Amino acid sequence: MKKITQAIFWQTTLGLSVAVTLVVLLASLARCWQIGVILYRSDWIFPLSAYSVTLGTCLGLWLYARQKPDRQQKLWQFLELTALRCLGWRFVSSLIFIGIAVLIPWLKIKFQFGEEIAGSTRDPLLSLMMFYWIVWWLILLAAGAFKIALQTSWGWAFAGALVILGVSYEIFVRLQAVTSYPFSMGWSESSRYYYASLYFSKSIYGQHYPLSTLHPTRYLLQALAFLIPNAGLTWHRFWQFLLWILLSAGTSFALAKRVWDGNRQAGWLFAGWFFIFTLRVGVYYHLQVMVLIILLFVSVRNPWRSLLVIILASAWAGISRINWFPVPAMLAIAVYLLEKPVSQPDVRPNGQTVLAYLKWPVIWGGAGLITALVSQAAYIPLSGNAENAKAFTSSFTSDLLWQRLWPNDSFALGILPAIVIISAPLLIVIFYALRQQLDNVHWLRLAGLLGMTGLLFAGGLVVSTKIGGGADLHNMDAYATLIGLLAAYALFGKIAGEQENRSWNTIPWPVIATALLIPLAFLIPSLRPLPVYNAPKHTRMLTQLRQQVEALAKTGPVLFINERHLVTFKQIQVPLEPDYENVTLMEMAMSGNKPYLKRFYADLKSQRFAAIIARKQNVVILNSGAFAAENNVWNTKVSPYILCYYEPANIFPASMGPVVVYIPRQRKMPGCP
Secondary structure, rough: OOOOOOOHHHHHHHHHHHHHHHHHHHHHHHHHHHHHHHHHOOHHHHHHHHHHHHHHHHHHHHHHHHOHHHHHHHHHHHHHOOOOOOOHHHHHHHHOOOOOHHHHHHHHOOOOOOOOOOOOOOHHHHHHHHHHHHHHHHHHHHHHHHHHHHOOOOHHHHHHEEEEEEHHHHHHHHHHHOOOOOOOOOOHHHHHHHHHHHHHHHHHHOOOOOOOOHHHHHHHHHHHHHHHOOOOOOHHHHHHHHHHHHHHHHHHHHHHHHHHHHHHHHHHHHHHHHHHHHHHOOOOOHHHHHHHHHHHOOOOOOHHHHHHHHHHHHHHHHOOOOHHHHHHHHHHHHHHHHOOOOOHHHHHHHHHHHHHHHHHHHHHHHHHHHHHHHHHHHHHHOOOOHHHHHHHHHHHHHHEOOOEEEEEEOOOOHHHHHHHHHHHHHHHHHHHOOOHHHHHHHHHHHHHHHHHHHHHHHHHHHHHHHHOOOOOOOHHHHHHHHHHHHHHHHOOOOOOOOOOOOOOOOOOHHHHHHHHHHHHHHHHHHOOOOOOOOHHHHHHHHHHHHHHHHHHHHOEEEEEEEHHHHHHOOOOOOOOOOOOHHHHHHHHHHOOOOOHHHHHHHHHOOOOOOOEHHHOOOOOOOOOOOOOHHHHHHHOOOHHHHHHHHHEEEEEEEEEEOOEEEOOOOOOOOOOO
């Protein structure tokens, strides 16, 4: 990274201020035109005027500084804040920084920027754009406070402020899931604890049950929480929070330590930034395990040890996610290509340079992929799912919704624009590092790195279009991890050149500043108030549900499609019915697993269950809206069959979605299969 002079920092800051204000101004005007706002009659004329004045002021300052060097020097000297170095000002500045850190989420929550407000005509997009603009100026103020408090440069203060704010907000957002709310906080939250419990099914349910066909390693990590006897739902939510934070932090630190080369200040800042980046993309904690193993133990100087490490990580990949099967080996190969030049003498036996250089990447890649395939093949019978082996390949028979690559109701930005925005600064970092250095990196290395990046990018896009996904970037996780690895080596100048005496290009400050800002921009919309629920009311609901379900269980088995964690944590004392859990049932419906669905329909038709606990069912088919395709699959392949043979006996209006007790119908509905 180039030395950040006062001129470079403030020119960049003015440029970013102009860019932020101009984007907000133009986007707001476009939105006003779209929704038919008459500006001279609307309150939005005031923020639009503020944007315009700010834009003019920033441009004026830039022109003022450009006219005469002495003016520029005086302006930069004034902004250096040299008069505020005493201990008192440093203490006050520390308080100001903390205050801003609290103020940003408070403003977002208090005034509900970006949220639909019942009974209000305020447009959420206009308010969110205004909030982004406010946050930009608060960030600059926070950077100033950070600079005074620690007596550092503006560049380090800006970077430090952004990273600290981002890490704090990321922890705050994740911590919101830790609550004592007794019912499921989301569509699939209950499923996670149930599938984790299956690793201890004998002790919890009294007999062994098949393990999950989806994300087994995720549930294995969550299962560790069951080692504490009688720990309740709140503890398990906290344990999942720790998995997110600790494994993401561990991976970030491992990558930073691998490249920082003594520059600890930059290393810690990069680790904090990468922590935010991976969580914003959505690299799940069970996948971070593989990345962590590779970063800690792969060494180009010890290829045999690296081979064992790759086999271990690939075995984990084999029971994690199918699109991650080759990823551990690819990450290790990327490290090899980055750290080992082709020109080294030890890769030239008998003059066969290229073949010798490729030996270990080929061995690692082949061993990793074979290990992942063998691992999955072994897990299928060991998990007790030999009769439903087709469930492990459900991704290959599910519909692909290509429209989700672009802005849509499920993801406002769309997969392709979002991943381009968040990864573009990293690509620019790599470009700047390699610019004018292409002859210092063998074409074979460049081809390998480019090929793997392109493959993971394309693969991530395809997986993101699978029905059930595409609402965020988490299926771009492998690409994001690799591009982060490449950018780290480029940023710290750790790419081994063919010519050792040549130095690497430094990265311009504007690129770094933009890269620092973008993950925080993705994070800000997630700032929401802590979930609040009426504890006495929900305790009464749970008691009533328990009494009704336990009474029904005396007449036959009770199926929990949803809220199965209530059985796991003994909040409802009934024998477990392991079939047709919400997440698996939905996956089988989306993938068209006919044997599984046929068995489900037969059990419903015979009214095998004395009761079914599920969310409120309907048969409404949507033409648009978030997850319309998923809604239509459920309301075509699941809901009609439940409603044909079962009817609601009681509805419990829980805060985060009603819980319904369905009992067998006395009379079959007309038109049922």
